[in-house]
Amino acid sequence: MSIRNKIKNFFTMDEEYEYEYVEEETLQSDQPRSVKRDNVISLTSIEKSESKVVLCEPRNYDEVQEIADNIVNRRAVVINLQRAEHYEAMRIVDFLSGTVYALNGNIQKLGSQTFLCAPNNVDISGSISDSIAEQDFSKGW
Template identity: 75%
Template sequence: MSIKNKIKNFFTMDEEYEYVEESMEQPDFPATTARDNVVNLKRIEKMNSKVVLCEPRTYNEVQEIADNIINRRAVVINLQRTDLQQAKQIVDFLSGTVYALNGKMQKLGSQTFLCVPDNVDVSGSISESFAEVEEFNKGW
């Protein structure tokens, strides 16, 4: 075999390919039971349906609240029993946590917030009365 033929065979690889004509018929799949295709929706529903209610009194409790958000649970935080400075720190910490998880934080009331991870969708909004907004904004 000449060098020219060796190079031709190397680049074309004619000898290595085997052409097989395929038919357009449906392939025969083994019979599967209906159980193989079943997804348990109750289990999925339970994983995503937990809501945690929290009423922290100090900033020291914020890590526990953040852990719930990290574990993909929606959290409602009531800050009515927290002093103003610590409430601001809690909101700042949790807003950073929610942002890092691509979640959302929504104000539900004057001192109530909803923090959700990215697996929870929130629709709608809650409007506040003008008097409540003015009173709350004085402190914040």
């Protein structure tokens, strides 16, 4: 076809049209499937990110295993040791310190006989004033 005919066909309305059919499946199959999956988020990861805090008030060392099980199950635990004997309370804190250390967690003193044991999925920010720590230092904590 000459240039003249091409210009004439361009400016005039001819009944002759060329249609090109493209199947959608071929276009979709040409794209890599990994690109489609990059923005998919698993719902199980969202469910696991839910945190719980457990409050415990042990009276003796026999109850420490239940507290440790909560920490192993990735729950933060607040422990009030006011009802435990001093020697029993020290043993409880020692055991829970080892549990938290094994899980790469964190243990913090909140009060005179109150502790927070948190696994590594719980972020702890802030601190309690040092005046409580000075009072407890004289008691042997």
